[in-house]
Amino acid sequence: MSEKNKKPQKLKARLPRGFVDREAADIRAANQMMETIREVYERYGFDPIETPLFEYTDALGKFLPDSDRPNEGVFSLQDDDEQWMSLRYDLTAPMARHVAENFQEIQLPYRTYRAGYVFRNEKPGPGRFRQFMQFDADTVGAPGVQADAEMCMMMADTLEALGIKRGDYVIRVNNRKVLDGVMEAIGLGGEENAGRRLGVLRAIDKLDKFGPEGVKLLLGEGRKDESGDFTKGAGLNEDQIAKLTRYISITATGTTHGVPVKDAGRDVSDMQTYRIGEVDFYTDNLATVEGLLAVAGDNATALQGIEELRTIAALTDAAGYGSLRIKIDPSVVRGLEYYTGPVYEAELTFDVTNEKGEKVVFGSVGGGGRYDGLVSRFMGQPVPATGFSIGVSRLMTALKNLGKLGQDEVIGPVIVTVMDGDVESMGRYQRFTQQLRAEGIRAEMYQGNWKKFGNQLKYADRRGAPIAIIQGGDERVQGVVQIKDLIEGKRLSGEITDNAEWREARVAQVVVPEAELVAKVKEILEHQAEDRSGPQPKDYKSEQPIYEGND
Incomplete structure (x- = not known):
């Protein structure tokens, strides 16, 4: 085959070794956990700051990297002025640089917390990644060990707030x-x-x-x-x-x-x-x-x-x-x-079962200590400091083991289906969607091939949608919308075995005027929330016919 007729080689999708993609459930669980940690830290009088992912390599500390090997332990590159910069190895050294650079404006003792990713150029292994998240708290300018004692008490309070007894x-x-x-x-x-x-x-x-x-x-x-x-x-x-x-x-x-x-x-x-x-x-x-x-x-x-x-x-x-x-x-x-x-x-x-099926103690989820020399490197004068760092991923794993995290069901968005693709109809569907969002209801208008209505309901099911909104030509003329309770419909469908019976049952659907759309969706969502916490009677009655196909 000539060079001209050669097919271009397809690019291979590869996750870099030692890194991991995060899915929605893990991201939500991490956010839930970190919000609890923030609440405890704020209660102790700590304030947030944020530093960049990159620091000049010499600011990261004398223990890293080797002077002859700028990438030993860290990921580094040279700036256009030939200065070495490195992805931060932890959150403490960047905070020390920030304090030293802004020392005249900072009120001591300086009590701060921050969360973010850190990077280590080390050999990856099971559960050991090159990028991971930490959540730190530090007190700068407090020479007495009472600051260390309080840091330990704050960590104990944090673990208990997360549900660890x-x-x-x-x-x-x-x-x-x-x-x-x-x-x-x-x-x-x-x-x-x-x-x-x-x-x-x-x-x-x-x-x-x-x-x-x-x-x-x-x-x-x-x-x-x-x-x-x-x-x-x-x-x-x-x-x-x-x-x-x-x-x-x-x-x-x-x-x-x-x-x-x-x-x-x-x-x-x-x-x-x-x-x-x-x-x-x-x-x-x-x-x-x-x-x-x-x-x-x-x-x-x-x-x-x-x-x-x-x-x-x-x-x-x-x-x-x-x-x-x-x-x-x-x-x-x-x-x-x-x-x-x-x-x-x-x-x-507490004990957990490792990959070999052995019972082992879960172990460390964070640590820290006093580092009176770290800020002083930049200052030429003593600056006492102490701090603590939580390993977010490891603590998340522990909380999931205890059933304290990621147990809450995430409710999918209300799906506004699309029955007609003209601009006027699409604008109407988009208006319904925005009305729901304006009231704090998670909602989306279907964005796929609208001509196959069955695919829209399949999509809603895969998304875990609680409700589907339907308006065809007949409903548009009447100024009404159909609201389909997908959760109740799924439950009732298990009790119906005959297709004719299904059509006759017309389960879990209600027709309301457009002006009542948001109020009715709220009502159904409230009933669904009650059902999740315990069985409650439900009765969605309507004299209107259900929608049974595209017009």
């Missing part, structure tokens, strides 16, 4: 200064060890995913995953690994840090409880803080971190948030290097 979640809290002090003690202090410290943080942050043995491998030479890919470790020696392992093994669920319930002398209903042998214990956050002193030694950094944890424990306890909701837990580290003090993580504690 107490006992099914916990906000776990630690302080990076404690771990920093331990790392100083094993010879990992100083700027020269910044890379190795980051490796340690990322390794310990995988404790829930890989367990103690997997973390040991990541603290050492590295770990190979099931696909054969090798993750380079922090390169620590055996003595350093042993000391860090002892630190992360300190948890708040042991007799050293627990108090027997029988000795409580107080209401422990808001405390995390557990059983060892025949004895029930409850976790006391202040007792857990005291237990950390055993590993801190005389390291000043670690002791400062422990004192800050003591303050957080006292504040949350005084506000009525016991360890069932907010729990001091030394195994929380968060993987990013910019955290400088308290760190916290929201974990859902």
